[in-house]
Structures are given as C-alpha cells and as structure tokens.
Amino acid sequence: MEANILAVAGIALVAVATFYLGYRTSRSPSTTQDFLVARRTVRSRRNAAAVSGEYLSAASFIGVAGLVLKDGADALWYPVGFTVGYLALMLFVAAPLRRSGAYTLPDFCEARLGSRALRGLAAAFVVFIGILYVVPQLQAAGLSITKIVPGAPNWVGALLVTVVVIANVFGGGMRAVTVVQAFQYWLKLFAIAAPTFVLCVLFIGEGGRGSVTTGLTEPLPPTFAENTTLDVRTPVLLEVTEPVHLAANGVVDGDEVSGSVYWTPMSSPYEVDADTQLSFFAGSSVPVVAGAPPTNDLWLAPSGDGEDVFATYSLMLALFLGTMGLPHVLVRFYTNPDGRAARRTTLHVLLLLGVFYLFPILLGALSRLYVPELLVTGRTDAAVLELPSKLAPGILGPILAAVLTAGAFAAFLSTSSGLVVSVSGVLSTDVLRGRVRDFRFATAVAGGAPLALAIVLRPSDISLSVGMSFTLAASTFCPVLLLGVWWRKLTSVGAAAGMVVGGGLVLAALVLNAVSGFTGNWAPALLLQPALVTVPVAFLTVILVSRATQSKVPADVNQMRLRMHAPDGLGFIRDRAVARFGSAEERARLADGRHRK
C-alpha cells in the first residue's frame, strides 16, 4: 500500500512542478510569436535539453527496458536508432531549415515550393503523425496508473496527462513549454539514473531480495524468483522449453482447466485465454510469449537469421530518417536564434540522449532476472515500474518505484505537450486564423482527439507503435525535406505525390497488420517494419514526378536555396519575422506603451 501512496505523491509532485514552472514562465508571453516560437531566442544548450526532454517519451523511458527484457540483444538497436536520427538532422537539415525562416513543416513546404495545396497536405500529415505519437504516450500513462492504483480503469492516467498538458499549453504556449521541457530532461535523467544505480549496487553486492538461480548466459529459460500468481488479461500464446508444474484456473488450449497442470515442451505453443489465472512456484522455469527468445542464451546473442536482420535494418532506416520528419522535434529548431545554433543543438542532443539510454538497457537486463513473470503476460512495458519492489528490500523498493513512476510520468507529460503544441500550432495557423484564441482552441482539439483514440484502441508494445510514427514520418516528410533543401528541381507536384504514395503505403501496412493481428498473425516482417520499402519508394516517386513536372519549379528557387545555405552573418534571417510581427524597436515601443519622441 505504501508503494501506491509514494508513487501517487511522486506523480503529483511532477504534475505540480510542471504546472508551476509553466505558470511562472507564462506570465510574460503575450503575442502570437511568443506562443509559436518563443521569439526565437532559445540558446542551443537549453534548447538541446528541451529537445531531449521532449524526445524521451514513454517509448524511451519504459518501452526500451521492456523490449530488452523480451528480445534481448536485438532490442538494443532501438535506442541506437532513436539517437542516430539527430546525426542525420545535423548533417542535412538543421541549419538550412532554420535559415529558411519558416515556422512549421507546412510553412517550409509553402515557402520552398509556393503551393497552398501542398501546405494543406503537409498540415494533414503533421496532425496525423502527431496524434499517432501521442496515443501510445497516453496508453502508457494508463498502464502506469493501473500498476500503482490496482482497480483503476485504464483511462484515468490518459485523462490526467491530457488535462495537465492542455492546462500548461493554454497558459504559455511554446515559451513555457521550452523551460518545462528542459527541466523534464534533467528530471527524467535523475529519475532513471538514481534507481538504476541503487539497483545495480544491490544486485552486484547481492543485497537484493530473492535468489537468482538461472544466470543470463545459460541455455535455459529464466526462472521465477518467488511464488507468483498471474492474471492473464488478454489471450497469449506461451512457449515452454523446460517442463513446468503450475496451477491454472481458466481456459488453456480451448479446454476448461482448474487446479494443478503439467506443461511439457511441445512444438505448438500453449494457448491461454483471457481471464485465466496461472500460479507458478519459485524456481520453476518461465514460459515465454511466442515470438520472443525463450532461453537466456538465445536472448543474449544478436540474432543472425535473415528475417531478423532485415527487420533490424528496416527499423534503423525508419528511425534514422524519421526523426527529421517528426513535427515536435523540428518545431524546436525554429526556436533557435540562427542556423548555427540549430546545428549545435543537435550535437548537445546526441550527448544528452547517449547518457540517458544506458540506464533503460541496464534496467531491462535486470528485469530478465527479477520480473520474468512479465514474459508470461506479455506486458513487458511494465518492467521498469515493477522491478524495484522485486529487487530492493524493505521500504527502499517502494521509494525507488515511486521515483521511476514519477520519471515515467515526466516522460508522458513532456512528449505529449511537445506534440500537442506543434499539432495545435499547425492547426491554428493552417486551419484557423492564427490568433492566440485559435491556438487555444486548437490545443483542446489536439489533446482531446488522442485521448479518445487512446481509450478506444487496444494497447500494444509502446516502442513498436512509436516506431510506426517514425516510419510514417520517414516516408512522408523526409523525402520532401531532404530534397527540398538539397535538390533544386523539386516541384510541389512531386512532393505531394511522394507524400501521398509513401504515407499511403505505410497506412496500408498498418491496416494489414491490424487485420492480421485479428486473423492469426500471418503478416510477414516486411509489414511490421515496412520502412526499407516505403522510404525508397517515396523518394523515387518524388524524384520521378518532379522530373516530369519541371515547368512547375518555382521561379524564386535560386533565391530560396541561397538563403537556406548562406551563413547567418549575411543578416537576412529575421526578415520574415519582421514582415509578420514588426521589427524589434517597434515591438519594444509597444511593450513599453511609449509613443515615439
């Protein structure tokens, strides 16, 4: 019971701190420019902390550890991929994009290619990707709340996160969010580093609870550290590699069972229906959800067979090119004062992310020893939240769990608010009339829609569904951005065709996946991780259609291209903001309320 109170207190503290910081800093912003891009005065270090704070989502904080627990060495590619995208950003996009003077992705499309229709299409994709990315955050929040308040329905956590985010964005828009995000990065780093450190010390010094009988290197499945009773909520397929005695109460392989059963290794997995209770004894080996490596030595080794290597490469491509197409990441670079600062920001981000990702990996490996029961239910995303109370003795366990839960909540809050800000920025300027009032209305829409979806849709592995948003971004915005910056023959027709084809293919893969999930999992690896096909197809479409429509190359393409690549010193970077918001002196005069002398 103490665990719950501490964890609830931790979450409340994070929510209050977020709200307070947002409120404190939101008293100054008053104009549209403050709301959208924080007056373009954010320094590269603070902006890097804000980018990382925004970027480290539920997928990073709890999803990576869950995947490491389940898939072992193969899951280590996820954090590498999450980081490597920033190198692509630095190499090709950050500085030119900032110098282009555009505010959002659709704005860039219009400024570069001069087409209102393309702008509308880009806005639609920004909104779609944003919502697709927020949904798993909210579902993760729901999962954590049900972990600490047993019996609470799933929607409570999602609602809580939505309310805090909307309240915060209402108050201060982008400026407040920048400070809040930078704070969230350091909060998250502390919340994951400190517990990991304590848990590792306990593990190495053998001061932890229970005893581990199967090492991580043996060709055996993991074993239960203590007597464990599990409720299977959604139907699972279980693979058994060592004979195991257990008590089952419910439906297994289509037959009603009640009482003691004996499972032996079989060619086909055991089928356990929903609402079945399974009780295992300490020391018996763990049946593992089908599809994951069942024994520890397989888990430890990177897989060598063709399909897995294909999936790894496809994932890496999606993450490498998808980061630059994520609206909430890009909009941060517009808040830097110039192109050079934007480039420096990416270097700091790489550093900050690299420091962070060591910890979820360690937690995932420890979970394999101490909470293998999550492998039975398949809810491996809960690993980070459940590990401390299984490993640390006495009151220490609940305290560490509370710190980790608070950090996880910081992750849900920061990523969701970043996405809500960028989606509502696009909604308010492209669909509505761009006043502060419109921005607030758009915020309510951008927060409410994912909330409804999160409640209706079935949750799956968080890192996997986030991976899908990366694939979508890589297949729609990445070709337009890269070619827009570096290829002068790009036309608006080509860009639109590429976005429609790439986005359409990814959406088709998503739908087929969902269908196959309901009808016996026949989908090949290609559909689960389609980037290796969709991204080249999207690039090819953009290039071919652009070549066929050369008469549509905008007249000012050379001017625009030079502007993107001219160094900041030439001094025309601010022109566009001046045209829209007035010069600095005019603004200062207005702020003081003094008339011209």
Added chain:
Amino acid sequence: MPGHKRVAVMSPQTRLAHSRRRARGRWRVPKLDPAGADRAATLYRRQRTLAVAPLLLLFTGILGLPLVFALFPALDDLRLLGIPVSWLALAVLPYPALTLLAGWQLRRAEQAEDRP
C-alpha cells in the same frame, strides 16, 4: 489651408497594425547581393561534400555491426567484466562514437562558414 497636406493622426499601435496588414499575403524571399550569392552557392556545394564522409562512416558502422556479429559469433562468448562484447558494442559504443562524429562534423561545417 492651402499649401498644407492633411495627415491623419494615429497612435503608433495603429500605424503598426496598418503596416502589418499590408505585409500579409505571400512572403517573398529577400534578394542577396551578388557577392553574398556567390558565397552562398559555394557553401552549398561545400557543405554537401563535407556531409559525405560522416554519412559513409555512419553507414559503415550501422551496416557493419550486424555483419560482424554474423561473421564472428565468438563475440557473444567473449566477456569484458562479465558482459558479452556484443552487448558492449551495441549498448555502449555507439553513443560516444556518434557524439564524436557529430562534433567533428560540426567543427568542419562551422569552419567552412567562417572562412571568408
């Protein structure tokens, strides 16, 4: 009075609001002077060339690692402080390597811009 032009008196706010309304509509890219344009064109090609080397290094690293694991399965059994080398290569090595690569590229890109 003849000889005097009549001027509407208004507050600076109104004046600003008026001028802003005029600035609406599609925004035009400002012109660069010829010297600046030359420099920007040179930099465009230079930065593109500079980006090739880090990109190749990155691809070698990312494509190479799975290949190395497939070719030398012995790496899984090799231990450093009890941790398999293949885990160290995936969980620790990429981050400093990426940061170094990015730092190197940042220096080259900024030097290219600073050179007059």
